[in-house]
Amino acid sequence: MNGFLCVLKPPGMTSSDVVVRVRRQLGGREKVGHAGTLDPEAAGVLPLMVGKAARLFDYLVEKEKTYVAQIKPGYATDTQDAHGRVVAGSGMRATQAQLEAVLPGFIGEIGQIPPMYSALKRDGQKLCDLARQGIDVKVEPRKTQVYDIAVTHALPDGSFMLKIRCGRGTYIRTLCHDIGAAMGTHAHMGMLLRTRTGMFTLDDAHTVERIARTDDLAALFVPMDRPLAHLPAVAVMPEAERFVRNGNALTRRELSGTAAQGQPVRLYLNGRFAGIGRMQGDVMKFDAMLLE
Numbered sequence: 001m002n003g004f005l006c007v008l009k010p011p012g013m014t015s016s017d018v019v020v021r022v023r024r025q026l027g028g029r030e031k032v033g034h035a036g037t038l039d040p041e042a043a044g045v046l047p048l049m050v051g052k053a054a055r056l057f058d059y060l061v062e063k064e065k066t067y068v069a070q071i072k073p074g075y076a077t078d079t080q081d082a083h084g085r086v087v088a089g090s091g092m093r094a095t096q097a098q099l100e101a102v103l104p105g106f107i108g109e110i111g112q113i114p115p116m117y118s119a120l121k122r123d124g125q126k127l128c129d130l131a132r133q134g135i136d137v138k139v140e141p142r143k144t145q146v147y148d149i150a151v152t153h154a155l156p157d158g159s160f161m162l163k164i165r166c167g168r169g170t171y172i173r174t175l176c177h178d179i180g181a182a183m184g185t186h187a188h189m190g191m192l193l194r195t196r197t198g199m200f201t202l203d204d205a206h207t208v209e210r211i212a213r214t215d216d217l218a219a220l221f222v223p224m225d226r227p228l229a230h231l232p233a234v235a236v237m238p239e240a241e242r243f244v245r246n247g248n249a250l251t252r253r254e255l256s257g258t259a260a261q262g263q264p265v266r267l268y269l270n271g272r273f274a275g276i277g278r279m280q281g282d283v284m285k286f287d288a289m290l291l292e
Contacts, residue, residue, distance in 0.1 A: 002051035003053055003218065006047050007205060008044065008206060011191075015038050030050050034048050045195065046194075065170070068162070069161070077185065085271055112170070114142060132137070148193060172178070199229070224273055236274060
């Protein structure tokens with residue numbers, strides 16, 4: 001039972017809640033983890049790693065993510081989203097022209113101060129736990145990358161829908177908050193939907209209800225090598241099978257295909273994905289061996 005399971009996480013459920021549900025459904029026999037947290041009130045694509053797929057986390061391309069977000073000018077909240085307490089603002093709205101005028105300033109490498117209501121830790125404690133205790137700590141700005149922001153449409157309540165492509169670690173709540181300040185008003189985030197993370201999209205995602213009524217979860221899995229298609233593929237000669245299964249280093253004559261020094265590659269034995277390796281000198285050594 002090894003592979004990636006792409007979940008359509010609903011609002012009101014934490015990423016850890018989803019992991020626990022799937023692990024329980026598998027009878028607690030398999031290791032399950034998620035490859036990128038979503039806020040509890042956000043919805044969208046949440047890839048899970050089941051079994052040996054967890055060994056591949058470091059090789060996933062998940063730097064680029066796509067979101068659909070609602071920005072609501074007028075008020076700022078302590079959580080920077082619609083579930084927080086209003087802390088500033090007079091209800092002053094903004095026009096679409098005002099919004100579009102400031103968006104270019106948020107494209108490229110930008111600095112963000114992560115919100116206190118986040119899972120970031122300070123001295124072993126989550127910032128959100130400190131915030132709930134009324135403890136405010138200084139949070140240093142962090143660099144993040146925003147590739148594109150587009151206004152998709154305006155809503156009757158004065159809010160706007162945005163499509164955002166960004167790098168990992170970007171706080172969309174903070175982005176909405178900061179855009180509001182740039183417009184000379186206040187703003188917070190309404191709804192948030194993650195439509196893509198790396199190669200995982202909504203087309204791959206299964207609802208928690210469908211997952212719960214599926215007897216054979218493996219039928220919903222994304223194969224372990226599919227999210228790694230960006231890595232070169234190298235075949236291992238059949239006669240080297242015992243070396244592969246033992247995780248031994250392989251010589252060049254036991255390989256078919258080229259591999260750059262020190263760079264990870266996908267290794268295949270008899271057409272089966274055998275794991276991740278990299279050339280070190282004249283031998284290929286396994287970073288992760290996946291065959292039973």
